[in-house]
Structures are given as C-alpha cells and as structure tokens.
Amino acid sequence: MEQNFVKADSSNLPKVDYEMIDEYYRHNDDFVKANVRNVKTQRSGKQSYGDEAIGFVQLLREGSICTVKCQVTPEHKIHEKGYQVTICINEAEEKITHSVCHSCPASEGGCKHGVALMFWLLRRSTEPSVTSVVCYWRKPTLAKVGSSLKAAKLNELFKNVPPFASHNNSFLKKLLEKGLENKSKGILFEYYKTEENAIDKVSLYHLIN
Structure with missing residues (x-):
C-alpha cells in the first residue's frame, strides 16, 4: 500500500454513476472514440471481468479529490504482474477527472483496464447497503486461477481408469471373432485389442462406455 493511502472497503469508496462515466468519455481526450467502441473495452466494463480481475484497491482523499488505485490482472496472462490503475474523482463536482493505467501499452488514448475500474x-x-463492511484490499480472484494446479503426465492422470469391459452382446462377440480371424484393420477392432495404453483410455469411445 502506498503512503497515506488506506484500504478500500464498502464504507469509504467514492460514488460513481453512469452520468460521470459518460461525461468522462465525451470530454476527456484520454479515451479516443474508436477505443471506446472496441469490443474488448466494452467487455471490460462487465461484471464477469471486472469483479474477478480487480484487487488490492486503495484510496486517498485530499479535500474533494479522491484517488483510487488498484491492481488489474491481465486477461490472458493471469499469472503475470497485474497492471496498476489510477482514477481521480472530484467528489464535490461528481466528476471523474483522470484515469491512467500504468505500464500498459494501450494506456495512450485510454485502455480497457481503466474502464474495468470505472x-x-x-x-x-x-449495490444495496450491507450490515458488514466488505474489504477490497485483497488479491484479485482471477490471479488465483490455477495457482494450486500441478502438471501431470497422461499415464499418471489415467492410471486408475478401470480396464474397458466389453459388452455381453453375442453379435458383437461373433463380429470380433470374425474380425480377429481375418486380421481386420477396422477402427472398431482397435478398441478391442488386448494391449491398451494411456491414450487409448481417453478416447471418446472408451469414455462413453
């Protein structure tokens, strides 16, 4: 946490409404028109991304100016260091005065991470008021994805898969016997060979039977 900043929670966040965001888009040169229409930028404003990607929210009030900073997890590189986003809000005038995403190549002309925080x-x-105070100084949920997963080899992953049990269908048995007798190379007979490997066990045919 930066000096003089405090942890953000549900009791101390500045108020933001649609009119403030619209006013910022229309009068601030940080966001070019083409970028605002961009599909990625529009998607970043949705709950499905912002609520998962944003964390470690802190704020500082100096008079009527409230500065909010947070960490936004990259959408496609979730284990890399998150982008630091800063938004300044004039609470007296109910106006967003400044928005910047530090170290983001798309920050010139605005970027989707600033949109996500807005x-x-x-x-x-x-949100409706709650009886308890919710702290927003926490690691982004998106950054936690896959943190406890370990790489596994295919033969280890399926080593406990039970052997494939053939059906007790007399027609199938006769067909298999005839095919083996004629040394048929058909695809069906590949699934009934006596020797199996790990890759055979994950075939669709084995998984649905």
Whole structure:
C-alpha cells in the first residue's frame, strides 16, 4: 500500500454513476472514440471481468479529490504482474477527472483496464447497503486461477481408469471373432485389442462406455 493511502472497503469508496462515466468519455481526450467502441473495452466494463480481475484497491482523499488505485490482472496472462490503475474523482463536482493505467501499452488514448475500474466502482456504488463492511484490499480472484494446479503426465492422470469391459452382446462377440480371424484393420477392432495404453483410455469411445 502506498503512503497515506488506506484500504478500500464498502464504507469509504467514492460514488460513481453512469452520468460521470459518460461525461468522462465525451470530454476527456484520454479515451479516443474508436477505443471506446472496441469490443474488448466494452467487455471490460462487465461484471464477469471486472469483479474477478480487480484487487488490492486503495484510496486517498485530499479535500474533494479522491484517488483510487488498484491492481488489474491481465486477461490472458493471469499469472503475470497485474497492471496498476489510477482514477481521480472530484467528489464535490461528481466528476471523474483522470484515469491512467500504468505500464500498459494501450494506456495512450485510454485502455480497457481503466474502464474495468470505472465500472467496478459503478457496481459498488449501486449495490444495496450491507450490515458488514466488505474489504477490497485483497488479491484479485482471477490471479488465483490455477495457482494450486500441478502438471501431470497422461499415464499418471489415467492410471486408475478401470480396464474397458466389453459388452455381453453375442453379435458383437461373433463380429470380433470374425474380425480377429481375418486380421481386420477396422477402427472398431482397435478398441478391442488386448494391449491398451494411456491414450487409448481417453478416447471418446472408451469414455462413453
């Protein structure tokens, strides 16, 4: 946490509404028109991304100016260091005055990470009041994905898979006997060979039987 900043929670966040975001888009040169229309930028404003990607929210109030900073997890590189996003809000005038995403190549002209924080603040502002205080100084949920997973070899992953049990169908048995007798190379007979490997066990045919 930066000096003089405090942990953000449900009791101290600044209020943000749709009019403030719209006003910022229309009058601030940080967001070019083409970028605002971009599909990725629009998607970043949705709850499905922002609420999972944003964490470690902190804020500082100096007079009527409230500065909010957070960490936004990259959408496609979730285990890399998150982007640091800063938004300044004039609470007296109810106006977003500044938004920047540090170290992001797309920050010139605005980027989706700033959009994600704006709409995250909007959702927090419109949530019904709760009896307990919710702290937002926590690791982004998206950054935790896969942190406990370990690589596994295919033969280890399926070593406990039971052997394939053939059906007790007399027609099938006769067909298999005839095929083996004629040394048929058909695909069906590949699944009834006596020797199996790990790859055979994960075939669709074996998994549905």
